[in-house]
Amino acid sequence: MASGPKLSDAAFRSAAERALVGEHQTIAKLRALVERVAATDATVLITGESGSGKEVIARAIHTLSARANRSFVPVNCAAIPQDLLESEMFGHERGAFTGAAGSRHGLFSAADGGTIFLDEIGEMPLKLQAKLLRVLEDGVVRPVGSDRATRVDARIIAASNADLMTAVRKGGFREDLFYRLQVVPIHIPPLRERRSDIPLLVEYFLDRMRQRLPGRDWTVSREAMVHLWSYDWPGNVRELENMVERLVIMCEDSVIDTPLLPSNLVTAGRIADTRIAPALGEKGINLAAMVRELEGRMINEALKQSGGNKQAAARLLGLKRTTFSAKLRRCGVIAPGSADERDDA
Ligand SMILES: Nc1ncnc2c1ncn2[C@@H]1O[C@H](COP(=O)(O)OP(=O)(O)OP(=O)(O)O)[C@@H](O)[C@H]1O
Numbered sequence: 001m002a003s004g005p006k007l008s009d010a011a012f013r014s015a016a017e018r019a020l021v022g023e024h025q026t027i028a029k030l031r032a033l034v035e036r037v038a039a040t041d042a043t044v045l046i047t048g049e050s051g052s053g054k055e056v057i058a059r060a061i062h063t064l065s066a067r068a069n070r071s072f073v074p075v076n077c078a079a080i081p082q083d084l085l086e087s088e089m090f091g092h093e094r095g096a097f098t099g100a101a102g103s104r105h106g107l108f109s110a111a112d113g114g115t116i117f118l119d120e121i122g123e124m125p126l127k128l129q130a131k132l133l134r135v136l137e138d139g140v141v142r143p144v145g146s147d148r149a150t151r152v153d154a155r156i157i158a159a160s161n162a163d164l165m166t167a168v169r170k171g172g173f174r175e176d177l178f179y180r181l182q183v184v185p186i187h188i189p190p191l192r193e194r195r196s197d198i199p200l201l202v203e204y205f206l207d208r209m210r211q212r213l214p215g216r217d218w219t220v221s222r223e224a225m226v227h228l229w230s231y232d233w234p235g236n237v238r239e240l241e242n243m244v245e246r247l248v249i250m251c252e253d254s255v256i257d258t259p260l261l262p263s264n265l266v267t268a269g270r271i272a273d274t275r276i277a278p279a280l281g282e283k284g285i286n287l288a289a290m291v292r293e294l295e296g297r298m299i300n301e302a303l304k305q306s307g308g309n310k311q312a313a314a315r316l317l318g319l320k321r322t323t324f325s326a327k328l329r330r331c332g333v334i335a336p337g338s339a340d341e342r343d344d345a
């Protein structure tokens with residue numbers, strides 16, 4: 001394995017950790033987990049919705065590992081045509097297929113000593129999955145059209161935004177590979193389950209815009225922030241990042257206020273949108289999760305209507321202020337110890 005920065009190198013560590021913004025307890029736990037797995041060569045499977053930060057986590061693991069000064073090679077298994085993926089990953093011999101004029105090293109070789117990041121692994125064809133399993137088991141790759149196997153030392157981090165277990169059940173993903181990949185499973189919760197980090201992320205992205213556009217500065221009005229807070233962000237952190245950039249561009253002075261927000265963001269997540277009673281269906285439902293979801297939505301709605309005033313929001317929901325605050329903490333709207341929580345005291 002390559003020699004890299006020592007894990008005790010605090011400056012290095014903080015740089016990698018800063019790329020993973022968030023103080024919600026799930027992110028704090030993730031950060032600790034990232035640090036622990038970075039000290040090993042274990043195969044990691046990262047799951048999470050689109051835009052939730054899977055690549056951020058993969059890069060942090062690499063950067064904190066002893067492999068940091070070797071390559072981090074991202075491979076998007078969904079973006080490379082399936083019939084090219086094998087030779088892209090493993091390389092090929094001259095004449096291995098029509099058009100293969102010379103021999104070529106694959107991405108696994110490029111990641112030798114470093115880390116290969118297999119993104120959207122669920123899109124990998126079954127035949128290739130078998131080949132990947134052999135790499136994981138024997139540590140060797142065999143270029144297309146070659147009978148020689150070469151040893152590679154690449155740490156494998158895989159990611160998927162689809163539920164791989166479902167793919168396993170449907171026969172689209174090998175079960176043995178699934179278990180072999182998720183030696184350490186890392187799940188990133190969607191942004192709507194860690195809303196208390198939204199203001200922090202907004203500030204982080206604004207700060208990046210300040211660096212890009214020196215001399216300019218922006219603040220987000222409290223009401224606009226409540227809207228950003230209560231929106232569900234189906235595209236997660238990426239969607240928020242793009243939104244901040246868009247708002248900065250649209251903003252004529254220095255205050256980002258509600259009229260600047262797209263109307264779907266302001267009206268989405270309103271009570272009228274909540275389908276309270278979906279069909280039970282054969283597989284049943286997760287009632288506890290549904291109740292939590294509804295509670296979160298109602299709390300957001302109340303905060304929105306009250307312009308962020310918690311006393312008024314509690315009244316709208318017929319709750320005592322203290323009960324309301326406890327619920328806010330539980331659904332991640334307020335991080336323990338945050339200024340908002342101290343407001344409550
Ligand atoms: N916790 C975070 N702190 C700061 N930036 C973040 C965080 N999470 C995600 N981002 C940013 O959001 C964007 C999307 O993150 P990333 O590419 O890691 O998501 P992903 O889960 O790989 O998405 P996809 O499923 O679409 O590939 C990136 O620009 C990334 O820098």
Ligand SMILES: [Mg+2]
Nearest residue numbers: 051054055119
């Ligand atoms: Mg990604």
